[in-house]
Amino acid sequence: MIASHQSGFTAQNPHVNAGADTASPEDRPAANAALLRTLSDLQDQAKELLGEPLRPQSDNFAGYIEAVTVDSAGHIWVAGWIRRSLGCQFSVVIADRQKYAGAMSVICYDRADLAPGDQAMFGIICTDWRPSSDTDEVFLFLGPELKPFLRAVRPLPKLGGELLTERFAEARLNHTQGQADALQALLLDAQNWLPKTAQIAGFTVEAAVEELLVLPGFGSLVQGWVVSPAKPVAQFSLRLGQRVLRGVPGSLSLRPRPDLATAYPRTPRLLERAGFTVVTRGVLYSEDITHPVLKVHFEDGTSVNVSIDANAVRRIGHAVPVDDVLRLYPGIAAEEFFEDFANALRADTIKRLRSVVMVKSPEQNQRYVIVAVPSHSSDAYLLADGVARHVSSEGEACSVMLMADQSCDRGQLPVLADAIEAQTGRRCGVCLVEQADKPLWALPAVLAATGAERFLFMAKDVFLDQLSWRAVLTGLKAEGDALLSLRYRDGGTPAAFVWTKKAFDAWSHTTKHPLGIRHCAGLTDKAISLPGYARTAVALLPSNRLFENVDQQSVFGP
C-alpha cells in the first residue's frame, strides 16, 4: 500500500525555521541545558518566596493559563496569555490549595483575539506541582514581587501531545520574545515522547508505522517506513502507555519501498531502504497497550517522535493470527531472542485460552455433554439439533453445556440453547472461551462450573451419526477412569472423548499441552476407541507454524 503524506507527517513546514533566533540542531543540547540551568536558578529563588503572603488582587491580574500538560520527561507545558510588559522568564509560586515553588519560561506572540496590551504565550514550568482532575482554582504568582498573577481557567483543559507540538509550532512561527530554540530542544529531548515532534525538528523526516504487533511480556514487532533525506536512521524505540521498548540491536531490517516513489519522486536511494521492520523489547503488560509513539533515532544522536495510528496496533494472537509474526519476521525462530518470545507467547496464549465466561450458568449434574459450537451458523443449528435429539433420549442422566468462542454468532447462542432445552427439558449452559478449537486449557474451568464427574466432550465442527451418538452416550453412562475416544472418519486425532473429571484434571496438571494442538489432539494415547466415527463440516486445518516453533522451544525442547 502506498502511504500518503497524510499517513505520515512532515517536518517540511517552511515556517518552522522562520524564528529570529534559529539555532542549528547541533546547538540544541547546549540551549536546552542553559535553559534548564536558568529555570533551576529561578525555581531556587521561588522557594525563598514561599513564605510570602499571596493576594490575587484584581489590579494585578496579568493573564490566564488556558491549557496545560505534563510531558513524559516531567516538564509542565502551558499555553495562555499574559500582559505584554511582564517579560518571558519568572520565578513563580503556584497556589493550588498549597504553595509550590517553580520557574517559568515562555515565548510570546501576538494573537488576534487579545487586547493590544496582552500577548499569547507558550512555555514551560519547572515545578513539583501537578495539575490533577480535582484541580479547582490555581493561581501563578510571578516573582520576584509576587504581585502580578495568572489565573488558570476552570476547568483547566489538558493540552494533548499533538496539540502541544502544533501550538508550539504556531508560537515559534510568530514569537516576538523568549527562548524558542531552547524550548524546542526540550520538546525534542530524547526523554520526551510527545508525538509528532518531527513537525518542529527543523529538518525533513517523514515516517509511518503500518503494523505494530504487540506481545505482552516481550515487546513488539514494528513495520513501517521512514524517509529521512538529511540524516541516516540508526534505530527505533517505542513507547506504549508508560512503557518504553527499545529496538533490539541487529533486529532492524530495511527494505525497498518502491510504492512510495510517487510521494517521493527524487529520492530513489532513500526508497531502497525506506521500509523497516524492527523488534522492540521491554517490560510490557496488556494494560500498557495505549497511545503508541515511535521514536526514530538518527546517527547523530538526535531523534524525533512519530505518532502511530491506533489501527496499526494489533495484539498477537488476539487481533492477528500468530503466524502474522512470520510474515513480518520470517526468521524469528532462529533469533537469540526467540526463547523469550516463545515463552511470552506461550504464557500470553495460555492465559487467554484458560479464560471462561459463563453466558448462561449451567445446572449441576454429575454427567455432562460439553460441545464446542461450530463457527458457521448453519452448522451450529445442525449440531444443536443433533445434541437435543440424542441427549433427550437420556432423560435426566446428563446435561449439556455449549462452549462457544468469538467466531460464533453470539446472538445465536441463546437460540441454540433454547433448541436443546426445548427437547431435553433441562437447562443448557453456555460459556464463551477464547478459542473453542483449543479446548483443553478451558475445560478444567468449564468442568468445575458444571459439577460434572464424568463428561463427553465433542470438538468443534464435529458431527456424529446415530451409531456414534449411541457409542458416546453409552460411554458417558459407563463407569471407570478409562479414557474413551471417538475418532474422525479418516482416522487421526480424537474428535470426541469421554472421561472422568478427576482423571482429566490429573492428566492436565501433569501435561504441558503443546500450543500447536487443535481440538482434542494431544490426548493420551491410552484411550479406548469407541465404535463409529465422527465427521466434520470443515477441513481440519494444520496448526499455526509459529506455534510449532514455540512448542519446539518450550515443550519438546531443541
Added chain:
Amino acid sequence: MNIQNQTSGSAPPKIAVISHAHPSISKGGAEIAAATLFRGLQELKVPAVFIAAVPWAKRGHLKLGAGEHAVFYDPERYEHFYHLASADVPIQLSRVIEQTGAQVLNFHHFLNLGLNSVRAASALPGRCTVMTLHELLSICHHHGQMLKRPGLSLCNAASASSCATCFPEFEWRRFELRYDLFRDVYAGIDTFVSPSVFLSDRTVAWGVPRERMHVVENGLANATPEQCTPSAERRKFVFGYFGQINPFKGVEVILRAAERLGSMVEAEKFEIRLHGNLIGQTDIFREKLERLSNTLPFLKFLGPYENEQVSELMGRCDYVVVPSIWWENSPVVIQEAYAVGRPVICTGIGGMAEKVRDGVSGLHFERGDAESLLQAMLRAADVTTHARLQAGLPRPISAADMAREYLKVFDRIDVLSPGLEAEAVGLNVPKPITQTGAPKQQNVPGEQAAKIRKKAGY
C-alpha cells in the same frame, strides 16, 4: 390403510394436509396445491385438517377456514442450509397433530416447518407420513432449481463435490452432512408424492427408493373453462406470460424474441402480454422491459394480477408462454392454461416438457433461445395449428380428482392399519430401528416399512 372403503363401524383415519405456507398469506404453487387437496378431501367427505406454517409477523393477515390450523414460525430463526426450524415449531406441530387426532400426515414441502418438524411428526406413534415434493430443494441448495452458479446452466445431478463448486463458500463436507440429514429424515417418511414424473425421477436418482415414490398431478380448485372468444378470430394471435417475473422464469427470452419480432412484418399479427410482478430483477432488465414495452406496439407489460383473475386474463390470450430457464416441476400456470383451453408454448425441459406434449398440447422451444421461441410463436400463429393444439389439451384434474388419487396413495401404505389394530388391542409393539439406528416410534409391525427402508439402503 383403507381410507376409501372403510368397513362399517370404523372411522377412517383423519388426514392432515400440512403445508409450508397458507394461501391467505402467500399464493405459491405448493400451498395452492395443498389447499386444493384439502378442499378435494372435504368434497369427498374424508375427515381432514389443514395445517399451515405461518410467519409470526403475518398472524394478523391469516384467514383460517373450517378445519384449518396454523403453526407459527420465525423466518429469522429458520436455518436455510440444513432446513431446520426453531425448536418451538416441531413442538407446535406435534401438539396440533395430537389435538386434531390426525393420523395420515401429508407434508407439502418441508420449508418453514423444517426437517426437524417432519422428523418429529413422523416419530409420533400411530401416524404415517407422506411427503409431497414441490421442487428440488432436497437435492439442490440453489433454491431447489438445479441451476449451476453462477452461470445458471442446467444441473443434472447433485453431489457434494459439484455442489461445493456451485457454492465455493461451503466445503463439500457440509453438503455431505446436508445430504445425510435429508436421508435420515426421509427414512422416517412412509411414502413420497411428486406432481411430476420429472421430479419423481430426479428424487429417485438422488436416493429415495422408487417403491416409495408416487406421481399425482396437482388439481385445480377452479377447473371450469372460461368462455372466451379466441382472439385468432380477431386477426391477431395473443401470447401471454403469467407469473412472477424473476430471473429464473425466462421473461428475458420473451423480450429478446420480441425485439427480433419487432423488425419483422409479421409483427402486426402478434400481441404479447406480460402479467406478473417483478422480483429480484436487475436495473438492466427493468430498463429493457420499460423500453421495449414503450417502443414495441405489440408488447404490453400489464403488471401484477390477482389469482382470481387468471382464467379471465388467460382467456384473452391464444397461447400461454412458459419460458423458464430452470427445470420447473409441475407449474400451475400450465394447468390454468389448459383449464381455459389455451395451448402452452414452453421451454422443452423438465416438468414443462412433461406437462406440455410438443405438437399436441403446445410447442416446445430451446431453453433460453429467443430465436427458437420466435420460431415457435410464428408456427403457433396459425388458425389451423391453434385449433389442432387446442384439441390436444388434456383436462386438468379437479380438487376432488386430486384427492381421490392421494387416497389411493394413502391406501397403499400398509403400515398404518396393522399398527392401529395393534394399538387398539394394547399390544406392546417393539420399535423398529432403521439402519441408521433411529428408533421409529410408530405402530408396527411395520415390516413392510422396514423392508422398504432396507431396500433403500437407509
